[in-house]
Amino acid sequence: VQTPTQGRADPLVTGALERWERQGLTAEPWPFLAICSVSRLQQILTKALDAELSTFRISRTGYFLLTTLALITGGSARLSTLSRLISVHPTTVKLTIDQLETEGLVARRAHPRDRRTTLVEITESGLQCARATNEALTQPKTAPLDEMSELYEDLFRALQPVRTAAGDTDL
Amino acid sequence: VQTPTQGRADPLVTGALERWERQGLTAEPWPFLAICSVSRLQQILTKALDAELSTFRISRTGYFLLTTLALITGGSARLSTLSRLISVHPTTVKLTIDQLETEGLVARRAHPRDRRTTLVEITESGLQCARATNEALTQPKTAPLDEMSELYEDLFRALQPVRTAAGDTDL
Numbered sequence: 001v002q003t004p005t006q007g008r009a010d011p012l013v014t015g016a017l018e019r020w021e022r023q024g025l026t027a028e029p030w031p032f033l034a035i036c037s038v039s040r041l042q043q044i045l046t047k048a049l050d051a052e053l054s055t056f057r058i059s060r061t062g063y064f065l066l067t068t069l070a071l072i073t074g075g076s077a078r079l080s081t082l083s084r085l086i087s088v089h090p091t092t093v094k095l096t097i098d099q100l101e102t103e104g105l106v107a108r109r110a111h112p113r114d115r116r117t118t119l120v121e122i123t124e125s126g127l128q129c130a131r132a133t134n135e136a137l138t139q140p141k142t143a144p145l146d147e148m149s150e151l152y153e154d155l156f157r158a159l160q161p162v163r164t165a166a167g168d169t170d171l
Numbered sequence: 172v173q174t175p176t177q178g179r180a181d182p183l184v185t186g187a188l189e190r191w192e193r194q195g196l197t198a199e200p201w202p203f204l205a206i207c208s209v210s211r212l213q214q215i216l217t218k219a220l221d222a223e224l225s226t227f228r229i230s231r232t233g234y235f236l237l238t239t240l241a242l243i244t245g246g247s248a249r250l251s252t253l254s255r256l257i258s259v260h261p262t263t264v265k266l267t268i269d270q271l272e273t274e275g276l277v278a279r280r281a282h283p284r285d286r287r288t289t290l291v292e293i294t295e296s297g298l299q300c301a302r303a304t305n306e307a308l309t310q311p312k313t314a315p316l317d318e319m320s321e322l323y324e325d326l327f328r329a330l331q332p333v334r335t336a337a338g339d340t341d342l
Contacts, residue, residue, distance in 0.1 A: 019242045024298075027305035030323035031316075032238050035216050035308075037330040040258050042213040044337045045206050067203050071190045087211050127195075134198035137206075144337040145202075151333045152201035158329035159208040162322045166215045166315040 044144065051142045056133055057103070061088055061096045063133050066105060069122040070130040076109070076121035105129055215315065222313045227304055228274070232259055232267045234304050237276060240293040241301040247280070247292035276300055 020029040049060050058066070064086045069075055079097065083090040097120055100106045105126035111117035122130070140146045163169075191200040220231050229237070235257040240246055250268065254261040268291055271277045276297035282288035293301070311317045334340075 016242075019244075023242050023244070024302075025238075025241055025305060026302055028309040028323070029305075030327060031308035031311075031320070032305060034323035034327040034330075035220060036235065036257070037327050037334060038209065038213050038216055040339055041330055041334055041337075042209050043258050044334070044339060045209055048337070049206060064207065067196075070196055071187070071194055073190075073194070086207070087214050131195075131197055134196060134200075134203060137202035138199040140202075147336040147338075148333055149202070151336055152199070152205035155329075155333050156201060156205040156208050158326070159205075159212055162319055162326050163208060163212055163215070165318040165322055166212075166219070167318075168211055168215060 048142065048145045048148075049137075052136060052140050052145050053133060056129065056136070058100070058105070058129065058133070059096060061086070061092060062100055062105075064088070065093065065096055065100065066122060066126050066130040067134060069106065069120065070127055075127070076119040078111075078117060078119060082120065100126065219313065219316045219319075220308075223307060223311050223316050224304060227300065227307070229271070229276070229300065229304070230267060232257070232263060233271055233276075235259070236264065236267055236271065237293060237297050237301040238305060240277065240291065241298055246298070247290040249282075249288060249290060253291060271297065 016033055017029060046060065049063070053060060053063055056063075065082055068082060068085050069077060077085070079090060079093055082097075083093045086093070088096075097106060097108075101108060103125075105123060107121050107123055108118050109121055111119050137145070138149065140149055187204055188200060217231065220234070224231060224234055227234075236253055239253060239256050240248060248256075250261060250264055253268075254264045257264070259267075268277060268279075272279060274296075276294060278292050278294055279289050280292055282290050308316070309320065311320055
């Protein structure tokens with residue numbers, strides 16, 4: 001991420017910065033502004049993703065799980081691995097996998113080398129759903145995702161330094 | 172946000188991109204990667220903020236509310252305005268304001284021109300707490316915030332284009 005030298009002319013930034021100094025806050029404004037921005041963006045994306053996925057009968061977590069499984073060679077993983085990869089609580093992952101299994105998008109099977117371990121495997125229908133949902137997100141039909149679709153690559157790359165600094169190297 | 176031309180050499184990006192194509196996903200990988208990144212970063216920051224704020228006896232929402240009030244001229248606002256500004260449900264805002272009031276960090280008073288409306292006003296103790304917590308976040312003592320503190324300004328600026336595209340201009 002480069003710091004644009006003209007950044008201070010941005011009315012949003014200038015507004016917040018001016019208020020910060022005028023109101024006698026002595027610390028740096030950046031932790032507050034950055035953490036608030038991430039939180040607000042996360043909420044915008046959560047709502048927007050639910051709207052865009054509503055026609056596919058899968059939840060946001062279902063979408064993350066199917067796409068993650070589609071990216072794994074062989075298309076299967078343990079529940080605990082999936083929970084770690086998508087950063088979602090194991091209980092939520094289990095419930096979502098139950099729903100996806102009912103829809104025929106994933107299947108449970110025993111681990112080939114450890115019969116006590118259960119693997120979740122994506123089905124052919126699941127793979128089609130992963131392809132279709134990601135196509136839909138590339139050409140979104142609902143606001144505000146339609147306005148954001150050109151910005152995802154920049155957004156992902158811009159978050160890499162801070163995620164790396166925090167030790168988050170999955171993905 | 173500039174797209175770095177050397178970005179494709181980043182092992183994290185390249186890994187995900189290679190898997191994407193190898194596994195036959197036809198859509199663009201950027202919506203999935205960007206949305207996952209925001210979600211993971213939000214969870215990292217949530218946990219990290221709770222750790223750093225634990226010595227101040229205020230919650231994350233309490234911190235957002237106090238800093239937001241500290242930034243408002245006059246230091247007071249309606250509950251509904253605060254809810255909108257920090258993008259948190261009115262019920263959660265009300266409960267957090269109750270806690271902050273018990274600690275003497277905010278006070279409720281009637282709106283000077285509309286007695287039926289209640290305003291939340293930051294107290295001198297609240298202002299001191301807002302200053303102290305933001306100082307603490309500028310010089311964080313806990314991991315991983317200590318590794319991230321140099322990156323907040325870039326992070327905030329990098330999120331501006333996508334937040335603006337989504338129509339989020341508060342802050």
